Amino acid sequence: MTTKYTTLLLLFVFAYAKGQTGDVLIKGGTVLTITNGVKENTDVLITKGKISAIGKNLKAPGATKVIEATGMYIMPGIIDAHSHIALDAINEASHPVTPEVNVGDAINPYDVSIYQALAGGVTISHAMHGSANAIGGQCQTIKHRYGEVNPDKLKMEGAPRTIKFALGENPMRTHGEGQGIVPRTRMGVEQVFRTAFSDARVYKQQWADHKAGLTKMAPEFSLRMETLADILDGKILIHCHSYRADEILMLLNVLKDYGVKKICFQHVNEGFKVAPELAAFGASASVFSDWWAYKFEVYYSTAYNAAILTRNGVVTSINSDSDELIRHLYHEAAKTQRYGDLSDEEALKLITLNPAKQLGIEDRVGSIEKGKDGDLAIFDKHPLSVYAIPQFTIVDGNVLFDRKNDAADKRIDIDPEEKLEAAFYERLIEKDNCMQDVTETLFFGHQYREALHKH
Amino acid sequence: MxxxxxxxxxxxxxxxxxxxxxxxxxxxxxxxxxxxxxxxxxxxxxxxxxxxxxxxxxxxxxxxxxxxxxxxxxxxxxxxxxMIDGGTQVALSEIEAVSITNDFNEIGDFIPHMQALTAVNPNAVTIPVTRTNGVTTVLTGPKGGRFPGTAALIDLHGYTPEQMYAGFKGVVLNFPSSGRRGRFDRRSDEDVKKDAEKALKKLDDIWAEAVLYAQIDSAAAVDKNIKINRKPEMDALLPVIRKQGVLLVEVNKSEDIKAALGWIAKNKINAVLTGVAEGSRVAQDIAKAGLAVITGPVLETPRRDYDRYDTPYANAGNMLKAGVRVAIRTDEAENARNLPFHAGFAAAYGMGIDEAYRAVSIVPAEIFGVSKFYGxxxxxxxxxxxxxxxxxxxxxxxxxxxxxxxxxxxxxxxxxxxxxxxxxxxxxxx
Missing domain, CATH: 2.30.40.10 (Urease, subunit C, domain 1)
Incomplete structure (x- = not known):
């Protein structure tokens, strides 16, 4: 048994390792380009991992893999701007300000959730730090190169640095309620940012003075302050966990005061209330399709959030924050047609070009254009139909999901001593995945026990 | 002025x-x-x-x-x-993380007398939200311990729970699980097994007591000299013991489903299986036992890492093909409105659209014994x-x-x- 699995594992890894990028010709499908309309009966050629041609009757060298896609729909690989899959650790919940940590140091390439996401057409996700801290850790944009076992190879090369901020209940619970330190209220949350940014300005000035020869002794080096300084300098994109309208406006004011221009609000359930303010600032929003009422700060939510934000000109995406939802983001995007009547292109942008913009990778992915990465998802029906089933998912020109030909068991990390019958998991609804690790460690008493006793 | x-x-x-x-x-x-x-x-x-x-x-x-x-x-x-949702917490939960607004999880392991209908809030914010997608009727029920209470079928319209009541109640049994409670459940394989065996033994003891209680109750009805110390939790089980009522048996892991089938047959219980996440694996056994199933959520991750990625989507269809009567549920409170999408996914992954619609209409109506008026x-x-x-x-x-x-x-x-x-x-x- 073990030998069989090892062989399978080796085959799979070698199959992937043949080339970091691949060639593939997809023939005769309906191509949903996102940026250039819908093209019927059109071929897409990927050469060395990049889209090299889109057109009719394309030819490719003899050895190129060909996918017959007549009757199928081809869209750009889906991008999830908020995820926690492929991570061994989520929350460094030890302090309200921890920008020095980076989830890029905790990537788990063996997570079978990566394959399950591929099976839903998702080729890129934004692996995020959790929301326990007002200023959390840095995040990592990853490509779903499942089969690759070197964690660093999952990182999307050249993707801008991003960082997690968090407002509202989670930092308040973790630090105020949990530790008896600021913030316990939304007033406190504001001052955590203002104090941190103020300290970072002082730190920057001290180094500037030192480098200019004004001070003899160098200031103490601090990775925390270096990272905050990079945020103030616009070198790191902020992705901020948020729910209520007032706290969203609060952070916009803080950023204005410190001259920070770019921010993507995450979840942002009450974004619809301040959509004009978000648009005026140039902030973007990454939302759930319909999650609400799981905690008090999302009680006054609407599934029409994405539609209202879109109509107000806010660059909006639909994210998962869940290893379950990430498997059908195409369906989550379609809900904006039931709730708000978005067009096909507007709905598809929510899971392609718009999240790409929010991650600063729109020149590479998010639409089917010549020169962009060979990341595609192929469906048997229009991807916004509830009956659509993903058939192939391609990353860098490599076919990493093939519905008809893939084995059922796609693990690449198998514990030879694990008993199969013991590996069943009872369902545990985790609606606030941003608090993973916190509920297990900091709130060891209450929440953890409650979760254990749910079944 | x-x-x-x-x-x-x-x-x-x-x-x-x-x-x-x-x-x-x-x-x-x-x-x-x-x-x-x-x-x-x-x-x-x-x-x-x-x-x-x-x-x-x-x-x-x-x-x-x-x-x-x-x-x-x-x-x-x-x-x-x-549409009829075969299993929810609609109107029993207002805000999941605010425990004081949750009325579906009373304290106690053996509390079948806890009535979900009592705690149904006719003005719950979830009710109009659920209706907007065509869901008119839901089974709403308790969660928690071994016997967490009695679920009730309600129409999503009315000013009192009694007005909303749609004619079915069922005692819920969470059948002992030999699975892990989640990825953070770090018990050893042996401890998991031991805990499950202990739980099954305890269940058997409760059931034996309930059977005895029913016998005494029957005897007391005809002989005034026989006294019975009334126990509300035992009274709640009387209809099930006498086969006048349905026991809703929540069970998900394939090995546990088989154990539950054996337990139900041994005790000759009028039962419906709920959850049944791994029904596909033992579909023939369920069909042979002739038990109906209320399965879901369909939009769910596989329960085992080595499962094919679409196992939960295909589960309902696979059971149907084996001859099992299948209804679909969301197991949701605020998002039971997604019932048509759970059914849609089941339809796409093998059930077919017509059968999927039956699974959210006439089939649950039949299972709940209300098909004369519903479904x-x-x-x-x-x-x-x-x-x-x-x-x-x-x-x-x-x-x-x-x-x-x-x-x-x-x-x-x-x-x-x-x-x-x-x-x-x-x-x-x-």
């Missing part, structure tokens, strides 16, 4: 709007003309449907109109029986139905009107009201 009067008037308006939340329902009779009527049990009919009182009075071609009728032209529209469009049945602009599972389509017990219920909810207010916010930004 006038200003004060105006101020108090606006204050009153404000209060009444928020207290009422959604508009009042309208009474019939209603004549729905020229529709495509999906009866579910009697095929698809092009014609009219007449709602009178709380019932469907007639379905047919050219039903004669009357001045009393409110006529709705349904040309190009589709009428379906209201399909037939003259004489309760008028729980809705008008849709197409296939109701298809994500983009819209439910345009909805009726529960003959009342035309407004398709408003917190979600639509917030949309109406904020799609054109004024003032905007200067």
């Amino acid at each position: 006038k200003a004060l009067y105006l101020l108090s008037l606006s204050f009153l308006t404000f209060i009444s709007l928020h207290a009422q939340m959604v508009k009042k329902s309208e009474a019939g009779p209603f004549l729905l003309k020229n529709a495509t009527i999906h009866t579910i049990t009697k095929g698809v009919i092009q014609g009219d449907l007449l709602i009178s009182g709380e019932r469907i009075e007639a379905i047919g071609q050219n039903i004669k109109s009357s001045a009393k009728y409110t006529v709705l032209d349904c040309t190009g529209k589709h009428i379906y029986p209201g 399909s469009l037939e003259a004489g049945k309760v008028a729980n139905l809705y008008i849709c602009d197409g296939d109701p599972f298809e994500t983009r389509n819209q439910v345009e009107a909805l009726f529960i017990r003959g009342w035309k219920v407004p398709l408003e909810s917190r979600h639509t009201l917030l949309y109406d207010e904020f799609i054109q916010r004024s003032p905007g930004v200067k």
Whole structure:
């Protein structure tokens, strides 16, 4: 048994390792380009991992893999701007300000959730730090190169640095309620940012003075302050966990005061209330399709959030924050047609070009254009139909999901001593995945026990 | 004085709007003309449907109109029986993370006498939200320990729990699980097994006591000299012991399903299996036992890392193909509105659209013993139905009107009201 699995594992890894990028010709499908309309009966050629041609009757060298896609729909690989899959650790919940940590140091390439996401057409996700801290850790944009076992190879090369901020209940619970330190209220949350940014300005000035020869002794080096300084300098994109309208406006004011221009609000359930303010600032929003009422700060939510934000000109995406939802983001995007009547292109942008913009990778992915990465998802029906089933998912020109030909068991990390019958998991609804690790460690008493006793 | 009067008037308006939340329902009779009527049990009919009182009075071609009728032209529209969600916490939970707003998890391991119907809040914010997608009826029930209480079938309309009650109650049993409670459950394999065996032994003890209690109760009924110390939790099990009631057995892991089938047969219980996440693996056994299944959620991750990625999507269809009677549930509170999408995914992954619709209409009605009045469009049945602009599972389509017990219920909810207010916010930004 073990030998069989090892062989399978080796085959799979070698199959992937043949080339970091691949060639593939997809023939005769309906191509949903996102940026250039819908093209019927059109071929897409990927050469060395990049889209090299889109057109009719394309030819490719003899050895190129060909996918017959007549009757199928081809869209750009889906991008999830908020995820926690492929991570061994989520929350460094030890302090309200921890920008020095980076989830890029905790990537788990063996997570079978990566394959399950591929099976839903998702080729890129934004692996995020959790929301326990007002200023959390840095995040990592990853490509779903499942089969690759070197964690660093999952990182999307050249993707801008991003960082997690968090407002509202989670930092308040973790630090105020949990530790008896600021913030316990939304007033406190504001001052955590203002104090941190103020300290970072002082730190920057001290180094500037030192480098200019004004001070003899160098200031103490601090990775925390270096990272905050990079945020103030616009070198790191902020992705901020948020729910209520007032706290969203609060952070916009803080950023204005410190001259920070770019921010993507995450979840942002009450974004619809301040959509004009978000648009005026140039902030973007990454939302759930319909999650609400799981905690008090999302009680006054609407599934029409994405539609209202879109109509107000806010660059909006639909994210998962869940290893379950990430498997059908195409369906989550379609809900904006039931709730708000978005067009096909507007709905598809929510899971392609718009999240790409929010991650600063729109020149590479998010639409089917010549020169962009060979990341595609192929469906048997229009991807916004509830009956659509993903058939192939391609990353860098490599076919990493093939519905008809893939084995059922796609693990690449198998514990030879694990008993199969013991590996069943009872369902545990985790609606606030941003608090993973916190509920297990900091709130060891209450929440953890409650979760254990749910079944 | 006038200003004060105006101020108090606006204050009153404000209060009444928020207290009422959604508009009042309208009474019939209603004549729905020229529709495509999906009866579910009697095929698809092009014609009219007449709602009178709380019932469907007639379905047919050219039903004669009357001045009393409110006529709705349904040309190009589709009428379906209201969807029934076979398992939820709707109206029992307001905000999941605020424990004081949760009424589905009482303290205790053996508390079958806890009545979900008692805690149903007719004004729960989830009710209008669930209705807007065509769900008219839900089983809402308790969660937690071994016997967490008794679930109740309710229509999503009414001012009291009694008004909403739709004629079925079932005692819930969470069958002992030999699975892990989650990825953080770090018990050893042995401990997991031991705990499950201990739980099964305890269940057997409770059941033996309940059987004995029923015997004493029967004897006491005919012999006044026999005294019985009444126990509410044992009384709650009496209908199940006497096969007058249904036991809803929640069980998910394949090995546990097999154990549950054995336990149910041994004790000759009138049972329905719920959850049944790994039903595919033991579908033949379930079919042979002749038990019906309420499965879901369909939109769920595989329970084992080595499972094929689409196992949960395909589960309902696989059981159906093996000959099992299958209903679908969401197991949700605030998002039971997603029932048509759970059914849609089951349809796409092997169940087929027609069977998937049966799984959210006539099949649960049969399982709950209320198919005489619920689950399909037939003259004489309760008028729980809705008008849709197409296939109701298809994500983009819209439910345009909805009726529960003959009342035309407004398709408003917190979600639509917030949309109406904020799609054109004024003032905007200067």
